[in-house]
Amino acid sequence: MAKDKSKKYKWEFVNIGGASRVKISKGEDIAHLDELDPKMWTVLSCPVSGLEIDEKSLKYMDCDGDGKLRINDVVAVAKWITSVLKDKDILLKGSDTIDIEQINTENANGAKLYGAAKQILENLGKEGSVISIADTADMTAIFAKTRFNGDGIITEASSDNEQDKAAIVAAITATGGVLDRSGVQGINAEQVEAFYKSLADYIAWSEAAVEAPFGADTDSVISAYNALDAKVKDYFMRAELASFSPDSTASLDVQTSRIESISAENLVGKTEEIAAYPLARITGKGELDLSAPINPVWAAQFNVVKAVIEPTVKSITLADWSAIGAKFAAYTAWKGAKAGASVEQFGLDAVKTFIEQDRKASLLELVAQDAALKDKSDSIDMVDRFLHIVRDFYKLLRNFVTLHDFYTKKKDVKAIFQSGRLIVDQRECRFCMKVTDMAKHNASAATSGMYLLYCDCTTKSVAGKLQIVAAITVGDIGNLIVGKNAVYYDNAGVEWDAVITKIVDNPISVAQAFWSPYRRMATAVENLINKSAADKDAKMMAKATASINAAPAAATTAGPDGKPVAPAAPPFDIAKFAGIFAAIGLALGAIGTALSGIFDTLKTYSWWQILLVIVGILMLISGPAMVMAWMKLRRRNIAPLLNANGWAVNANSKISIPFGETLTDLPKYPKLKLKDPYKKKMPVWKKVVITLGALVVIFATLWLTNVLSLVNLNSPLKCFDKTESVEDVAPVDSLTIDVVTPEQVSAPAAE
Numbered sequence: 022m023a024k025d026k027s028k029k030y031k032w033e034f035v036n037i038g039g040a041s042r043v044k045i046s047k048g049e050d051i052a053h054l055d056e057l058d059p060k061m062w063t064v065l066s067c068p069v070s071g072l073e074i075d076e077k078s079l080k081y082m083d084c085d086g087d088g089k090l091r092i093n094d095v096v097a098v099a100k101w102i103t104s105v106l107k108d109k110d111i112l113l114k115g116s117d118t119i120d121i122e123q124i125n126t127e128n129a130n131g132a133k134l135y136g137a138a139k140q141i142l143e144n145l146g147k148e149g150s151v152i153s154i155a156d157t158a159d160m161t162a163i164f165a166k167t168r169f170n171g172d173g174i175i176t177e178a179s180s181d182n183e184q185d186k187a188a189i190v191a192a193i194t195a196t197g198g199v200l201d202r203s204g205v206q207g208i209n210a211e212q213v214e215a216f217y218k219s220l221a222d223y224i225a226w227s228e229a230a231v232e233a234p235f236g237a238d239t240d241s242v243i244s245a246y247n248a249l250d251a252k253v254k255d256y257f258m259r260a261e262l263a264s265f266s267p268d269s270t271a272s273l274d275v276q277t278s279r280i281e282s283i284s285a286e287n288l289v290g291k292t293e294e295i296a297a298y299p300l301a302r303i304t305g306k307g308e309l310d311l312s313a314p315i316n317p318v319w320a321a322q323f324n325v326v327k328a329v330i331e332p333t334v335k336s337i338t339l340a341d342w343s344a345i346g347a348k349f350a351a352y353t354a355w356k357g358a359k360a361g362a363s364v365e366q367f368g369l370d371a372v373k374t375f376i377e378q379d380r381k382a383s384l385l386e387l388v389a390q391d392a393a394l395k396d397k398s399d400s401i402d403m404v405d406r407f408l409h410i411v412r413d414f415y416k417l418l419r420n421f422v423t424l425h426d427f428y429t430k431k432k433d434v435k436a437i438f439q440s441g442r443l444i445v446d447q448r449e450c451r452f453c454m455k456v457t458d459m460a461k462h463n464a465s466a467a468t469s470g471m472y473l474l475y476c477d478c479t480t481k482s483v484a485g486k487l488q489i490v491a492a493i494t495v496g497d498i499g500n501l502i503v504g505k506n507a508v509y510y511d512n513a514g515v516e517w518d519a520v521i522t523k524i525v526d527n528p529i530s531v532a533q534a535f536w537s538p539y540r541r542m543a544t545a546v547e548n549l550i551n552k553s554a555a556d557k558d559a560k561m562m563a564k565a566t567a568s569i570n571a572a573p574a575a576a577t578t579a580g581p582d583g584k585p586v587a588p589a590a591p592p593f594d595i596a597k598f599a600g601i602f603a604a605i606g607l608a609l610g611a612i613g614t615a616l617s618g619i620f621d622t623l624k625t626y627s628w629w630q631i632l633l634v635i636v637g638i639l640m641l642i643s644g645p646a647m648v649m650a651w652m653k654l655r656r657r658n659i660a661p662l663l664n665a666n667g668w669a670v671n672a673n674s675k676i677s678i679p680f681g682e683t684l685t686d687l688p689k690y691p692k693l694k695l696k697d698p699y700k701k702k703m704p705v706w707k708k709v710v711i712t713l714g715a716l717v718v719i720f721a722t723l724w725l726t727n728v729l730s731l732v733n734l735n736s737p738l739k740c741f742d743k744t745e746s747v748e749d750v751a752p753v754d755s756l757t758i759d760v761v762t763p764e765q766v767s768a769p770a771a772e
Contacts, residue, residue, distance in 0.1 A: 030056045039675050042423040048109025051418065054099040059092055064421045065669040066091045071457050072437045073512050078413040081406040089667075095421060102410050105131040117412045118153040134407055137400030154412065157405035164203040164398075169391040171398025174199055176207035179387050188380040191371075192216035195363040202398070210388045216364070217381045220372050223361025227369055231355040234348045235329050243349050245325035249300075250346070252319055256300040256309060257339040263305040274303040292318050308336040424674055427659070430683075435512070438663060443476065443491040443519060445507035446499045449686040450474070453509070454662060456488040461665035466490070466525045470657040471676065473525035474501065478509045478517035487517060490662065493529055494681035528654055654678050 030053040033044040043061055045051065059065070066089050069079035080086075084094045103109045107125050121138045125131040138152050144163050145156060157163070164170040168179050177186050189208060192198075195216050198206040208216070233239035263270040275298040283291050296318040301309060312335065315323045326345065330337070359365075364372050419425040420437045427436035432451075443450040456462055456475065466473055471492045478487040489509060493501070503524060509517040657677075660670040676684070723729050727736035 032057065037423055037425060038428040038673075038680070039677055040673055042425075042672070045415075045418050045422055045425075046113075048103065048106075048112055051099050051112055051415070052103040052109055054418075054422070055096045057422070060671070062092060062421070063423050063670065063672045063674070064663075065671045067421065067669070068457075068667040071455055071666070073435065073440060074413055074416060074437045075409060078409040079417070081409050082414070082417070090417075090421070095417070098410060098414060101130065102407070102414060104128050105134055105407065106411075112411060112415045115412055115415055117155075117408065118151055119408065119411055121150045121152055130403075133396075133400045134403055137397065138404045138407075140397070141401060141404060152404070152408070154405070154408045157401075157408060163401065164201075167203070169394050170202045171391065171394035171396070172202045173388055173392035173395070174201040174207040174209050175384065175387045175391055176201050176203065176205045178203075178205070179207070179391065180383070182380075182383065184378050184380050185383055185387070188216075188375060188378070188384060191364075191367060191375065192384075194366070195219060208384075208388075210385060213381060213384045213388065217375075219361040219364045220375050221361070223364050223369075223372055224376060226358065226360045229355065231352045233352055238325075238329070239349060239352060241325055242329055243353060245322040246346060246349075248322050249319060249326060250342075252300045252316075253309070253342050254339070256303075257307065257342075259299055259303050260305060260307055263303050264307065267305060270303055270305055273299070275299055308338050309342075310336045427674075428680065432683075438666070438668075439512075440489060441509055441511040443474070443489070443507055443509050445474065445491075445505065445519070445521075446496075446501055447688050448493065448496060450491040450493060450684070451686065452492040452494070452659075452684040453489050454491075454666065456490050457666050459488060462490065462662070465661040465665050467527070469525075469659065469661040470527050470654070471525070471659075472498075472527045472529045473662075474507075474521050475523035475525075476507065476509065476519040477522050478519045480515060480517045482515060483517075487511075489519070492676075493685055494657075494676065495685035495687055496529060498529065527657075654681070657681065 032050070033046070034041050035044045036042075042063060043050075043057060069083050069088055069090055070076055072079070079090060082094055082098045083090055084097050102112065105125050105128055106112070107123050111119065111123060121135055121142075124135045124138065126135050139150075141156060141163055142150070142152060144167065147156070169175075175189060177189050180186060180189070192208045192212055193206050196208060196212040198208055198212065201207040235242045259273045263273050279294075279298070283294060288295070295316065298316055300316050300319055300323075301313050311327055311330070330345070334341075361372075364375075367375075416426070416437070420427070424436065426434050427439070435451075438454055439452060440455045441453050443453050459475075462475070466475075471494070474491045474493065476489050476491065478489060487509075501521070501524065503521050505521045507519040507521065509519040511517065657675060659674045659676065663670050663674070720729075724734060725736055725738060727738070730736065
């Protein structure tokens, strides 16, 4: 292994994921992390939530509490944890238990830690010196038997004095209290002060009491008066307006038409509308007759107020109504100035008793005694932090300083960002991540170079929806489409129903890339055929519709006898069919000529040259796709996906072709010859007939297209006849000219 001599500490390096990375293999490496060049760290920061590691541990390591773990946080934790341990190699075990004798008491923090750990074991009644995360998980159990626990909160159990106990219980009731570390409601110094202030304020308010003007009925009279006040004033305003304009009296009074509009309905449900009617009938008089009928919605409140009016009074004016309100104005002001209402529930006598006993100073002293133990109780919290870091810190380093857990060959070890496994299309995808920000994934997922499936996952046992991304690194595209259902298992073993919502298309393998051009051509042909078929179907339907619409008109043609006559069928057009046959012949001729030319050329090659030609053609078609796929497969990188989840990845994290094969598992079936129970066995004679028929069709096709001319069996079609008609002409050696005389012309021809 290479050694880095540029640093005081001698680091060791290993090849992880095709890159040189520092090796963290002993406790001393952890103790010297502050000397490691930040440029050599694989990760610069990561979130503290959403990872497959105890979130509580990560929050303990997040020194500044900003929700991110950075290099400075990791270095600070490394220095602290290695300083309080005698044997730093304990961190490599990742155990959730530790013998407190392994704590370095020569260190100041270690001494506090040791004392707090020992106190926890004593409080829990445990023997021995081994402490675990389970021991510190329940802080209530740790402090259940202690009077003081350093949180500045006292409970009823904090004192043996009965008066103190009674005052604490009353203060908790009055103020609501606050939860003590022991898990019981208690009070702090502020609540003690607030309780005794409320006692004093309530006494002062009670002593300044104003006599109730209407005795025991005062509060009910005030409530009824306040409810009626606006309605009574509305009545007097209507009365004054009617006096001013007598002709408007009917309009100002309740109108019969309004009552008639609701008379057919259940009037119990119409109280809101009835309440809007005037309080009493409008007569134009500026007084309210106490014996007159009152609007039934307001009658009960009016009777309460009427009961405190002198019986001799037969009617009241607006001034009389205001005078009634003035009688309880002082009483209302006193009631509104009530202080210490939180202790009123105890009664005036109990409040006076608490004031006389005056346990305020005693309670504040108890609070002070409890708060004095803050450092000790904080040390107990530090024990929990210590145990979580001992267990999980090395695991974090294997995923932060390096990506060891991701690239390891051990299938039972997973990186902290691997959330589970997806089963889809006869494949198990082991590289699955939770998606925390879909917008960021949309922007950067394609640059990862991987074939990715984004899925929405739901399960009955967990509320809400989970989004994941899974990488396909082996096999072919198969039946992977948006909307396909799958099953996702998280690391806790919970089964989720998954649905593919998005696919990022990148090469899966070189073999898959070989067939991709043919797949695209097949898809293009299929689309073309579908489009052509759809167009022809549309035309046929349009033509059929037009024929159907025209049929009645054609059917109504009348003959000589007046009866309808069917239209005559069109005559057979032999020229049209001759043209069709000629076209078919020309097509076959063109195909045959092309095939013949190809075979004529191939005849000049030997068998191995023909094989090279075929391979060359295949490579010409598939070669570019395979080269591009090979280049993309070499560049596959998980960094874009981690960055989209809030990580800051500092080094290449590539997925090589061999490593990619380990991230997706395919089914492995044994070599068996299994019979299809639904497959019918074909009789031998039928197989022979089908075989002979196929051979005949093949022979006829090869013969008609003149391919068999290679074996001197020429096609009977004229388009393949290459012979030329030439007349035999005797060679002419010399030119002879015969001269005919006039005598020869006139002489009779010889018999």
